[in-house]
Amino acid sequence: MLTGPDGTEITLPTELAEALEFVADAFTDGAAVTLSRHERMVTTQEAADLLGVSRPTLVRMLDHGLIPYDQPGSHRRLRLSDVLAHQARCHHEDPATPR
Structure with a gap:
């Protein structure tokens, strides 16, 4: 208390x-x-689960620069805030607008 x-x-x-x-x-x-303060980091699998995509699909998104990431060793790490920002951008896009 x-x-x-x-x-x-x-x-x-x-x-x-x-x-x-x-x-x-x-x-x-x-x-x-x-x-x-430290940013909450997530694995590629956690990010893929949040976005509702497979891990290989997420890796392709990372390779195309759609979401920033860090790779301190052999594994990529993403800031949770970047994953959520990407989710918000994709969720709020006009479906009639071509990507």
Whole structure:
């Protein structure tokens, strides 16, 4: 439970409560804490499932530059936000407009 300065109480998910406890302990010990946001990455199979296509079809889409991806090693990784943006673009296209 988190209580704000005005007395408002918010129930926190367990993971967030544990993270805040870790940060509080670090501050108490005089340590510095760094927080950073990371984009949620998905595999090609997860992206294909989200888009309702086969993985080979998704790979062809990637090869044609339709969705950006990273390939830090031998496996491609896609930002979830890029996959969802592509889904929104395709879903909202006019069906009468040729691709």
